[in-house]
Amino acid sequence: MQAAGNYWEGDDDDIDPPVDEYVNHKGYNTLSVGNHDDAAAAMSGDSVFRNPSSTHGDRELPELAANGTGVSAVGESMSGTSFAAPAAAGVVALLQDVDPVLTSWPEGCRAIMLAAAGRNVRGGTWWQDVSAGVDGRDGAGAVDARAGVTIAQQRRTRNSSASRHGWDVGTLSSASIGRDGLATFRYHVAVSQLLIAPRVKVALAWDSSVRSFLNLIPLSSTLTVDLDLSVRDSRGVTVGSSASWDNSYEIVEFAAKRGETYEIVIRRWSGTDSVWFGVAWTVRGVTFLPTVDLLELGG
Numbered sequence: 001m002q003a004a005g006n007y008w009e010g011d012d013d014d015i016d017p018p019v020d021e022y023v024n025h026k027g028y029n030t031l032s033v034g035n036h037d038d039a040a041a042a043m044s045g046d047s048v049f050r051n052p053s054s055t056h057g058d059r060e061l062p063e064l065a066a067n068g069t070g071v072s073a074v075g076e077s078m079s080g081t082s083f084a085a086p087a088a089a090g091v092v093a094l095l096q097d098v099d100p101v102l103t104s105w106p107e108g109c110r111a112i113m114l115a116a117a118g119r120n121v122r123g124g125t126w127w128q129d130v131s132a133g134v135d136g137r138d139g140a141g142a143v144d145a146r147a148g149v150t151i152a153q154q155r156r157t158r159n160s161s162a163s164r165h166g167w168d169v170g171t172l173s174s175a176s177i178g179r180d181g182l183a184t185f186r187y188h189v190a191v192s193q194l195l196i197a198p199r200v201k202v203a204l205a206w207d208s209s210v211r212s213f214l215n216l217i218p219l220s221s222t223l224t225v226d227l228d229l230s231v232r233d234s235r236g237v238t239v240g241s242s243a244s245w246d247n248s249y250e251i252v253e254f255a256a257k258r259g260e261t262y263e264i265v266i267r268r269w270s271g272t273d274s275v276w277f278g279v280a281w282t283v284r285g286v287t288f289l290p291t292v293d294l295l296e297l298g299g
Contacts, residue, residue, distance in 0.1 A: 001089040002027070003081035004034045004062040005048035022050045023061040028208035028221050028248040031110055032061050032139075035068035035084040040119045040142040044069055047081055049137040056245035060130050063249065064088060064113060065121050065138040088113065091145045098152040101169070107205045107278035108169040114203035114251055115167075115280035116148035117141035126251040127242045140203070140251055151280050162190035162261045164283045172206065172227070172266070173274035187264040187279060189231070191256045195285030198256040200240070202264055204229045205249040206277040223248055225271030232263045243269070256283065 005024035007015065015021045025032050035044040043049075043065060051059050068084030070077055092109050096102045102109050121138035123129050129136040156166035168187065178184050191198050206227055211220045229250035230241040239262065242250035256262070264281065 001085045001092065002030050002032050003085040004032045006035070006044075006046045006080045006082075007048050008046050018046075020050060021048050022052050023048050026052050026059075026061065028223060029106065029210070031063045031088065031113060033068075033081060033085040033088045033143075034062040034065040034138060035079065035081045036065045036121050036138065036142055037069045038067060040065075040067070040121055043122050043137045044079065044081075047084075047137065049135060051135055054246035058130055058133075058244045059246040060126070060136055060139070060244070062137075063110075063139040064117055064143055065141065066091075066143040088143050091143055091148055094145060095148055095152040098149055099155060101155070102152065105169040105276070105278060107207055107276050108167055108280070109278070110205035110249065111169075111203045111278035111280040112148050112151050112167050113143065114140045114205065114249060115201050115282050116144045116151055118144045118147055118201070118282075118284060125253045127240075127244075127253070130242075130244050130247075147282060147284075151282050156187060158185035158187070160188065162188035164190055164192065165281065167278065167280035169276070169278045171274055172225075172268070172277050174272055177268050181267050181269065183266040183268070187281070189262040189264065189281050189283060191258055191260050191262070191283050192285075192287075193259040194287055195258055195283065196287075198258060198283055198285035199253065200231065200256045200262060200281065200283050201251070201253045202229065202231055202240075202279070202281040203249060203251050204242075204266060204277065204279050206275045208248055209273065223271075224273040225275050226269040227275075227277070228267040228269050230265045230267065232265060233257070234261050234263075256285075 002025035240252040240254040
């Protein structure tokens with residue numbers, strides 16, 4: 001986890017106007033975190049969000065937002081993305097405590113954090129912002145620890161039966177890619193009949209290739225494959241997709257149908273390298289519990 005950065009009039013960066021400051025950390029294999037208020041109702045006015053230039057102009061940073069406003073600890077009360085990032089890191093520690101497999105699979109941690117981010121603090125959903133050229137200030141949304149833990153509790157292997165929440169990690173190589181460019185395995189999402197206004201959110205994350213000097217000093221970080229993400233309903237109709245160029249993650253979010261089962265499809269658009277990946281999904285909604293006449297049940 002890395003802080004997106006803060007900007008203000010008169011800071012040492014001397015950027016004019018201050019809002020033109022780029023997100024401070026741009027690594028592919030991390031999550032850059034912006035700062036929202038206590039209620040996750042608004043982004044902090046000084047949370048840096050400007051995207052770096054990229055080959056196709058669609059790199060989107062930060063990836064997440066977390067509470068970094070008026071944080072009190074060790075006798076101090078301060079604000080900034082330097083407080084939001086550790087809060088997000090603490091949630092990742094919770095995920096790794098739920099399933100120790102995640103301690104060695106950062107791609108899985110990234111996917112779960114992105115899928116669990118449930119509150120859209122500002123702007124549209126992630127893919128709507130990217131496809132419309134909107135510079136999203138909150139990334140995939142606000143960090144949600146409870147939703148993340150719920151997902152982490154339910155690992156699902158390739159081609160498993162459908163579930164409301166789930167995640168998996170693995171290696172995506174040419175051996176697992178069909179002639180159509182699609183992964184030969186699937187993941188499946190189940191939407192309960194008892195949910196009112198259900199929404200599905202799916203996230204895919206993968207790693208870049210890092211070249212370093214003596215395994216100590218990083219020299220470059222390059223995306224060697226471009227993966228896309230889509231979700232189909234039980235009839236094979238695509239209900240959501242995400243196909244950015246310059247990010248190491250994709251996010252699909254859509255209003256779902258009660259009682260439906262959806263299929264998560266990964267596509268390798270370009271590149272031939274093997275990469276580690278993580279995928280995660282969750283279904284949100286209000287549970288509908290019909291009133292039961294206890295007299296009819298003999299109660």
